Amino acid sequence: xxxxxxxxxxxxxxxxxxxxxxxxxxxxxxxxxxxxxxxxxxxxxxxxxxxxxxxxxxxxxxxxxxxxxxxxxxxxxxxxxxxxxxxxxxxxxxxxxxxxxxxxxxxxxxxxxxxxxxxxxxxxxxxxxxxxxxxxxxxxxxxxxxxxxxxxxxxxxxxxxxxxxxxxxxxxxxxxxxxxxxxxxxxxxxxxxxxxxxxxx
Numbered sequence: 451x452x453x454x455x456x457x458x459x460x461x462x463x464x465x466x467x468x469x470x471x472x473x474x475x476x477x478x479x480x481x482x483x484x485x486x487x488x489x490x491x492x493x494x495x496x497x498x499x500x501x502x503x504x505x506x507x508x509x510x511x512x513x514x515x516x517x518x519x520x521x522x523x524x525x526x527x528x529x530x531x532x533x534x535x536x537x538x539x540x541x542x543x544x545x546x547x548x549x550x551x552x553x554x555x556x557x558x559x560x561x562x563x564x565x566x567x568x569x570x571x572x573x574x575x576x577x578x579x580x581x582x583x584x585x586x587x588x589x590x591x592x593x594x595x596x597x598x599x600x601x602x603x604x605x606x607x608x609x610x611x612x613x614x615x616x617x618x619x620x621x622x623x624x625x626x627x628x629x630x631x632x633x634x635x636x637x638x639x640x641x642x643x644x645x646x647x648x649x650x651x
Contacts, residue, residue, distance in 0.1 A: 497583075
């Protein structure tokens with residue numbers, strides 16, 4: 451009976467979804483990265499993948515997808531925008547933002563889970579903004595200041611250059627997630643969680 455419970459909580463389908471979203475975040479790095487206003491932290495599309503993972507997978511699966519990606523990056527695979535990979539990226543000025551993806555994805559997913567069986571566009575947008583932007587910045591900005599030797603205020607000011615693009619990513623994430631969830635209800639984290647509790651596959 452215990453084994454059956456474990457299978458229901460961690461079905462094979464969940465592992466597949468985690469792998470797919472880890473690959474999606476990596477693929478969003480293919481367009482590359484660019485720097486603005488002299489900031490050493492690049493702008494990429496991969497944060498949109500982090501938001502989308504949270505909005506569709508929910509908290510723990512989204513965090514696991516990000517963790518899988520970061521482990522592969524640490525192993526040397528060039529999965530970050532611009533073909534970056536290896537342990538060196540975790541000592542670069544963008545290291546805090548990369549590590550911030552983990553709690554950012556988890557918080558996004560946690561908020562969407564609490565939005566119920568039919569999260570609306572506003573709820574998805576707010577969740578993406580709070581988790582994918584606010585939480586990531588909370589980790590990334592202090593780390594950037596520490597690594598570069600800049601003041602916290604200077605690092606925060608440089609990060610403002612990311613904000614317009616990240617807000618747009620949150621809007622796009624909300625629309626994409628809502629469209630997917632309307633077509634595929636199991637992509638709503640609360641629905642998926644209920645199915646696991648009742649033993650549905």
